[in-house]
Structures are given as structure tokens and as C-alpha cells.
Amino acid sequence: MFSQNFEQIESLVTNLAIAGLFLLIGLAIQDVLKRGNVPKFGRWAVWLVLFLGMAGFLAKGLIQFFVEANL
Template sequence: MLAENYELIETIMLYGGLVCLFVLMGYAVHDVLKNNDVPMIGRVVTYGVLGLGALGFVAKGIIEIIWLSTGV
């Protein structure tokens, strides 16, 4: 296989792993919040922080794609 194929597979596996980790963190947070009867504002803040963390990784990926397409 070519080096380009290895890089593509590595990138796909990295982002797939990050998605899996965020899903698992979401399930863990949901379980903790449900078992401890957290008020709605606490749930909104908690899910917001987790969502912003995931959004940061999405933004990083989009910026990386834009930079690579322009040759930076």
C-alpha cells in the first residue's frame, strides 16, 4: 500500500475513535445525571460543555481540510 493510503486510514480511524469516545462520554454523563437527579440547568450546562468539546474537534477538522485544500 502507498503512504497516502496509510495516512487516509490513520485519519479515518482517528476521527472514528474520537466519535466513539464522545459517544461513550455522553452515555456516561447521561447515566450520572439521571442517577443523581440533577436539575435541568445542570444538565443543559453539562451537555453544552460536552457538545462544545465535540464542536471544537469538528472545527479543527474543517479548518484542516480548508488549509490542506489551499496549500498552506
């Protein structure tokens, strides 16, 4: 059973690890923004860039899922 689903398990764990890294990056950025007294516009810019990176990662995953499902 494990050897049959190894690729799916590996993909799932990789995606969860990357999601965890995004969370840690977000927490680090939040801490830096608080300690640095960054203006509101700068905070919005930083969070927008972080969100777009995460959205790109999610879009890649969804596209890959649908392409592989059609094969």
C-alpha cells in the same frame, strides 16, 4: 494502494475513534445525570459543555481539511 493512502486511512480511523469516545462519554454523562437526579439547569450546562467540546473538535477537523486542501 494501501501504502499510498496510509496517512488518510490513519487520519480517518483516528477521527472515528475520537467520535466513538465522544459517544461513550455522552452515554456515561447521561447515566450519571439520571442516577444523580441533577436539576434541569445542571443538565443543560453539562450538555452545553460537551457539545462545545465536540463542536471544537469538528471545527478543527474542518479547518485542517480546508487548509490542507489549499496546499
